[in-house]
Each structure stands twice: as structure tokens, then as C-alpha cells.
Amino acid sequence: MAKALSLAEIRTRSNGFVVDWRGEPGEERQQAQSFIRDLLTVFGITKTKAGLYEKRAQRSSTGRQGYIDALIPGLCLIEMKSAGKDLLQAERQALDYVDDLSEIESPRWVVTSDFHNFRVLDLHAEANDTETFTLEEFPLHIEALAFLAGYQTHSFGDEHQEKASIQAAELMAELYEQLEGSGYTDHEASVFLVRTLFSLYADDSGVWERDSFFEFIETRTSEDGSDLGSQLAMLYQTMNRPTENRQKNLDPLIARFPYVNGGIFSEPLAIPAFSSSMRDTLLKACGFNWSEISPAIFGSLFQAVKDRTARRTLGEHYTTETNILKTINPLFMDELREQFATNANSTTKLKKLRRDLGDLRILDPAFMRKLDVSRDIGVAA
Known part of the structure; x- marks a missing residue:
């Protein structure tokens, strides 16, 4: 791919x-x-x-x-x-x-x-x-x-990115409600959304050829949505298998998708039953530019998607990334960025910094969660 x-x-x-x-x-x-x-x-x-x-x-x-x-x-x-x-x-x-x-x-x-x-x-x-x-x-x-x-300049925490993140969460909430209404269990809907979110983001961020997932939905599924669930099940099953172990007569478009390790596609799920409106919602999500979302903002909004009450107020109550950075920059981010800049020309020191980041744990008292800081200073995980 x-x-x-x-x-x-x-x-x-x-x-x-x-x-x-x-x-x-x-x-x-x-x-x-x-x-x-x-x-x-x-x-x-x-x-x-x-x-x-x-x-x-x-x-x-x-x-x-x-x-x-x-x-x-x-x-x-x-x-x-x-x-x-x-x-x-x-x-x-x-x-x-x-x-x-x-x-x-x-x-x-x-x-x-x-x-x-x-x-x-x-x-x-x-x-x-x-x-x-x-x-x-x-x-x-x-x-x-x-x-x-796929080369884009992002200003993390700017107003446009915050707005895009709210829109992205609203799209996921719309799709979740439709899955929930179709009889899909809460767990199945959650796993399906995570897989779909990965595919949507990968479509816009250079993980594979741009809009391959959009092309798959547009050209390989019926307008009434009747075969969308089975086609997605085949696609997600394929991405869970190394390319050398796949069936030889796969649809060439499906075969182009890469193997995705880490287990995101490993759990067997019941095939969801889609309608034409659900397919339209997914196509609308494909039309959104997922590379513009803020991981920090979208992560908290995505947690609210499964809560019926929280879904109605998506985007109304959250801490902006700008305000988050006002707090964490002087606490530890400025120091980490300085270490990164100082060691930028040393492969050995950069590898050590990456190992240190992997061991770093930050407690967020408000949500009792760990923050991954490697993205914000530009060091790949």
C-alpha cells in the first residue's frame, strides 16, 4: 500500500x-x-x-x-x-x-x-x-x-482544529446512535467505531493511499447499505492478516490495504446490519478531513459518544488544548522540548529520550489518565 x-x-x-x-x-x-x-x-x-x-x-x-x-x-x-x-x-x-x-x-x-x-x-x-x-x-x-x-501544517490548539474535533466527535456520535438503534450491542458498537475511526484517520494521514477507505465504501457497497456490514467485516478481517497469509482471490481493492498489527481488528464481531441512511452517514464521515482533528480534544469528546446525555452536549464542556498547554508546558513540556532540541543531532541520545518517554507517566487528577507526550515534542513512538 x-x-x-x-x-x-x-x-x-x-x-x-x-x-x-x-x-x-x-x-x-x-x-x-x-x-x-x-x-x-x-x-x-x-x-x-x-x-x-x-x-x-x-x-x-x-x-x-x-x-x-x-x-x-x-x-x-x-x-x-x-x-x-x-x-x-x-x-x-x-x-x-x-x-x-x-x-x-x-x-x-x-x-x-x-x-x-x-x-x-x-x-x-x-x-x-x-x-x-x-x-x-x-x-x-x-x-x-x-x-x-498528506503534508500539512497543524497548529495544535487553534480554533479551527478545536472546531474540527467537535465535528468529528459529532459524526462518531451519529454513527453510534444508528448502530445502537439497529440492535448492535454496546461493546460491539464500541469496537466497530474504534476500527472505523482508525480507517477514517488512516485515509487522510498517509497510513495508506489517500481515500482508499472512501473508495471502498463508495464503489464496493450498495446504495441501500444492505451489503455494507459484510463488506466491512471482510475488510477488517483482511487488515488483521499479514499480506503473505491472505486469500489469493481477494478483491484487489481490499488486498491493497496493509496488515495492521496491535490487535485492533482481531476480535470477532457480529456483522452489523446497515441501512441506506447509515451508509450515507459513513460516507459523510469519509468526506471529513480527519487529519485536522486534535488528538487531545477528540479523545475526551470520543469518550462522551457512548453516553446518551453527553452526546447532546458534545463540545459544550471541555478544556481546550490551548488551556491544557498553558498548564503542562511549564510543568514538563518545555523541558522535554529543550532536551529534544539539544539532542536532535545525536541518534544515540534521541533513542534514549524515546525510551525515557516510554517510561514517563503523568497523572491527570481530573480524569485519572496517563498522557502520551511524545507526539507534542515531535518524537515518534
Whole structure:
């Protein structure tokens, strides 16, 4: 299963992309989809996957039906125009489409191009920062589109991330309620949600090729949801088995998913019975950008999903990560970050620091839980 490409590989691919499209006339109608699919391939998104991102939409200003050239839900909208057309005007049209999208589908980045020029708008940045460059300059500006390969800049504790974490918990609560209403036991629903949450997060964070789980739900299950439970059971069973021990005649899409150790998929579960509305909820969850959630905030919210009363007030009562860090930074985080910075050039000392982090236990008196601090200082577990 493909993971996020290195920036070096992306730069190599971008040079080939420039060669392939240099001198092309740049006709919107005839060449837009080919251009987009080749562009996404530079960042590791297959041409088949790119086809899933074509979407009909409505312009909020006119009410007329339009066509978004490509929408990666929760991440990026791409709008193409013929060579020489005004990209600022194209951007306005793209934002017109954004206004009509659901909050979950709404992208962070808007990319417009006339085949010879690019304009990249970050809707979450202050003053909506924009970067522009030509096709020939593309290899020098791959960082501007590196989010397509899973490279993103997160500001832990910012308002947008806190809002995204609440939305993510609400999606899980909606799915839990539907499972609960279908007769699934509390334990089965909890295990199923954890597995599904892992798959949703992996879909957006480079654990495997982006949106593979979304593609599986979209293309391998019926709209009425009748076979969704059995298909998910097959997928989760497959991810619990090393690739060399799998059946030889597996669906190629299922076979692409990696072996996931640690036991998350090991417990046998009854196959859940889904309806069309439950499938729609899961697809809506697939459209959410799970890489934007704050683990610190979402973890506490996720605990409330199983409580009927707490579900009704999700997001109303929690301590923001900003306020959490105000307390723990001077207690121990600042010191740990200083150790990490001091030892950054020593493999031996970094390995020792990682071992020390593994032995470190912090008591949270409010919840009587242990905190994993390794993520916050940038040391991989």
C-alpha cells in the first residue's frame, strides 16, 4: 500500500509533469480532467482515485448547476480554465461553489489553473494567503501543493482544529446512535467505531493511499447499505492478516490495504446490519478531513459518544488544548522540548529520550489518565 511520497520523489514527478504539459494548448473542456489526474498523480493520488473527486455542484450566487473539476472533500477544490483566462475570476467561481458545499465537504485549499499558471489559496490562513507560480516554476513550488500528498501544517490548539474535533466527535456520535438503534450491542458498537475511526484517520494521514477507505465504501457497497456490514467485516478481517497469509482471490481493492498489527481488528464481531441512511452517514464521515482533528480534544469528546446525555452536549464542556498547554508546558513540556532540541543531532541520545518517554507517566487528577507526550515534542513512538 502506497504511503505519502517523499518531497524528492514529488519533485522528480513534477519535472515530468512539466515536460508532458509544456506546449499544450490548454483547452478547458477537452483537457481539464487529464491535467488534474496527471497533477494529482505527481502527489501519489492515482488517476482512478482522481475520478472519484469530480463533482456536480450549485453556484450559490446564481442557483445554477455547475461542475467542480475536482473536490477532495475537506481538503482541496481544483478549478480549471482555458489558457489565458483570469485565474482570479476562476477563484471567485470556485468560492461560489464552496459556499454551497456542506461544512464537512468544504475545502481548506482552492487551486485554480489555466494549464500554464497556478494560483493556490489557503482559506484557513490569515488574510487568505495566496501563492502563484507558472507551470515551468511548478517543481520549485511543490510545497504549496504538498498537502495533496498528506503534508500539512497543524497548529495544535487553534480554533479551527478545536472546531474540527467537535465535528468529528459529532459524526462518531451519529454513527453510534444508528448502530445502537439497529440492535448492535454496546461493546460491539464500541469496537466497530474504534476500527472505523482508525480507517477514517488512516485515509487522510498517509497510513495508506489517500481515500482508499472512501473508495471502498463508495464503489464496493450498495446504495441501500444492505451489503455494507459484510463488506466491512471482510475488510477488517483482511487488515488483521499479514499480506503473505491472505486469500489469493481477494478483491484487489481490499488486498491493497496493509496488515495492521496491535490487535485492533482481531476480535470477532457480529456483522452489523446497515441501512441506506447509515451508509450515507459513513460516507459523510469519509468526506471529513480527519487529519485536522486534535488528538487531545477528540479523545475526551470520543469518550462522551457512548453516553446518551453527553452526546447532546458534545463540545459544550471541555478544556481546550490551548488551556491544557498553558498548564503542562511549564510543568514538563518545555523541558522535554529543550532536551529534544539539544539532542536532535545525536541518534544515540534521541533513542534514549524515546525510551525515557516510554517510561514517563503523568497523572491527570481530573480524569485519572496517563498522557502520551511524545507526539507534542515531535518524537515518534
